[in-house]
Amino acid sequence: MSEEGFESQRLVVGNHFSWEPIPDGCLLFEESTGKLLTLNPAAEAVLAHCDGELTGAEISSVLETDFDIPATETRSLLQRLSAEGVIQPAPDA
Secondary structure (H helix, E strand, O other): OOHHHHHHOEEEEOOOEEEEEEOOEEEEEEOOOOEEEEEOHHHHHHHHHOEEEEEHHHHHHHHHHHHOOOHHHHHHHHHHHHHOOOEEEOOOO
8 A cells, every 4th residue: 555545545454453452562373374573662552543434644733733643653663563464554544
């Protein structure tokens, strides 16, 4: 997905991933491979907002306002999470 896609598309966590908050971020489990990753608090905040309701631009704005995470960092996280297949456009987007 291009960076422009993040800005205008509503985003969700892929259905083959589950995640659980922990004190310093979250654990991300890829069910199809058994791969387990520890994500930092900024990445956890991004995942928490990929609920199909918000676009990438809206997620960046919320995280910048509520968590003081720069929009450039949020966009970078969105790109990396998309490249790993963790997030994707909402099905009806």
